[in-house]
Structures are given as C-alpha cells and as structure tokens.
Amino acid sequence: MNWQKLDVIFKILSPLHIGYLPNKPGTVIAGTRYYVPGKNLWGAATANLTPKLFQEPTPENYLEVGEWISDNLRFTYFYLSDGGKNQYCPQFTTEKGLQYGGLSLQEFQKRFIGSRISTKISDKGTAEDKRLHEIEFINCNGKHDGEIKPLYLEGSVFYNTNAQFCSEYQIRYKSEILSLNGIALFETLTLGGELNYGCGRVEKAKINETSEALNAENSKIKISIEKDGYIQGHLKYDPSIQFMGDIEVVSGRTYPKNNIESFDTCFVGPGKKIEQGEYYFVPGTKIMTQEELVLDPWGRLLSSNLKSRLNV
Numbered sequence: 001m002n003w004q005k006l007d008v009i010f011k012i013l014s015p016l017h018i019g020y021l022p023n024k025p026g027t028v029i030a031g032t033r034y035y036v037p038g039k040n041l042w043g044a045a046t047a048n049l050t051p052k053l054f055q056e057p058t059p060e061n062y063l064e065v066g067e068w069i070s071d072n073l074r075f076t077y078f079y080l081s082d083g084g085k086n087q088y089c090p091q092f093t094t095e096k097g098l099q100y101g102g103l104s105l106q107e108f109q110k111r112f113i114g115s116r117i118s119t120k121i122s123d124k125g126t127a128e129d130k131r132l133h134e135i136e137f138i139n140c141n142g143k144h145d146g147e148i149k150p151l152y153l154e155g156s157v158f159y160n161t162n163a164q165f166c167s168e169y170q171i172r173y174k175s176e177i178l179s180l181n182g183i184a185l186f187e188t189l190t191l192g193g194e195l196n197y198g199c200g201r202v203e204k205a206k207i208n209e210t211s212e213a214l215n216a217e218n219s220k221i222k223i224s225i226e227k228d229g230y231i232q233g234h235l236k237y238d239p240s241i242q243f244m245g246d247i248e249v250v251s252g253r254t255y256p257k258n259n260i261e262s263f264d265t266c267f268v269g270p271g272k273k274i275e276q277g278e279y280y281f282v283p284g285t286k287i288m289t290q291e292e293l294v295l296d297p298w299g300r301l302l303s304s305n306l307k308s309r310l311n312v
Helices: 038-053 059-072 105-112
Strands: 002-012 028-030 073-075 078-081 090-093 097-100 113-118 133-138 141-144 147-150 152-160 169-174 177-180 188-190 201-215 221-225 247-250 278-281 291-295 301-303
Touching (some): 038 073, 038 188, 105 113
Parallel strands (some): 028 133
Antiparallel strands (some): 002 201, 078 152, 090 097, 113 133, 291 301
16 A cells, blocks of 8 residues: 655634543533644544535435545644744753643643633523533644734645555545545645634645655554654653653544444434543653654554554
C-alpha cells in the first residue's frame, strides 16, 4: 500500500469544543482538550463525505464510508497555530513543566481558551436543578505576538494513493484538494461537540504535499521518535519506555451494530456504550529513548516493541 503525506492547515471559524467523557451528572465544568485527536477528524470526515456519496444516506452508508476512511486515510493529531511560524504543541519540560509552543499552560489558556455557561430552563422560567454547565472551548481568535489574529489547526494526513471507493471513485490529490472524483474530502468540517451552539466549524486554509511517500507493510505507517523527542499524539502505555510527562486513561463512546437490516434499528444505543479504557502517554510526553512507533487510524501511536494489538 502506497501512502502520501499531506500537511494540512484548517482555519477555525467558530469556538471548538473537544470534550472528555463526562465524569458525573449535575453541575459540571465540561473541559476541552487543547488539540484535536485524529479520531475526531475521522468522524468529521465521515459525516462530511457520506451525504455527498449517497443522496439519502442510511446508517449502513455511514458505517461503510467510515470504514473506508479508516482503511485509506490516517490523521495525525492537530494542534493550534497562527497559520504561520507559531505552532502550539504540548511539551513537558524539566524546568517549566507542561508548555504549549513555549507558553506556560496558564498563558496558553489566557490567550486561546474561553468558556460559556449554559443551563436548561424549567416551565417556571428558572434554571433546572443539576442542569447548569460551564463549557470550555478553544477560541477562533487568539493573541499572537501582541495582536488578535485568527486561530488555525495544523497536522498531517496520510492517504492511500491507490484507494478507490466502490470501484467507482478514485482518490486524487491536485491543486491543494484531496478528492474522490471531484468530491472534496475535507474542504470544510465540523469537529467536536456542542454543535447545536454553532461550535466546531473549520475550513481548509492550505494543503502542502510533502516529499514523504511510504510503502507501508500491512497498512502500518511508522513514525520515528528520536531520543528525548516529544510525542504529538497519545502513545499506548509501554512499561519499557522511559518518559517524562503524564499518563491518562483513553476511552470513548461506541456505536454497536446488530443484525437487523432496518434503517430504524440498524444501530442500537448509539453512543451509549463506553469502550473499556486503556492507559496512554499523553501528547507532549518526552520519550527518553529512540522509538519506532506505528500510527493507527485514530492518530494514536503504538510502540513497535509492544506485542499487544492496536485497539481500533
């Protein structure tokens, strides 16, 4: 399988909320991640492409397109930038702790992170009990070099140059557009949560084709991390790896499918089941030894020394 790497920049058009799984009901602060995982981009690309391929898409169509994308596209994690020289990737440092592009966590939050309060109003015109939420989000504008400017997301996409969909649509890259027979894959996307509030809208600002063309064995894309390098995605925990950073449990909601071929009952309890979490080194963790890693369809990383399979 032949893979070509594209460096992609999205412009953020509206506040962006990349949530964690809720920890308890009631009055909560819904925090956001300060980056976009590859799985969010996979979901957004699936939601964007399916209606363009099918006039009246069914759940089965979304499943088919999602599986095709996971087989033929690989998204890295995407991080904030000013669209130019400044990119705000996380790094754990010995002297100053966690930083984002050289900014302290507090300074990064001050420049780029906002929040809003929301609640549900009862029939009596008052806030319902346990329905008050504070929602954190990434702003669409931020302070760069003393000026308020638009915020962007930067990352990379690998695509299978020989990919076809239903033996009819051939994947192509030309003039900064990755498409299936003229159907753009991600000129505009809607990412993350709180979509009813208008959050998550991004548009492609620029695509650069790189010199990296890979012939990946068994569809595996390998990423090399030099000694004392920083990972820019979740890395599945391996006790043999020396590191400086943090570890978290990564989980997510699943969409189980039953065997009934009906539009209404094809999917049972979408998003209700939470998959079993696993331990991962968080993005920005410093790895003390040189490592050969594998990129999975969600942009997560796996050490080639770890014998367990990718959980995808």
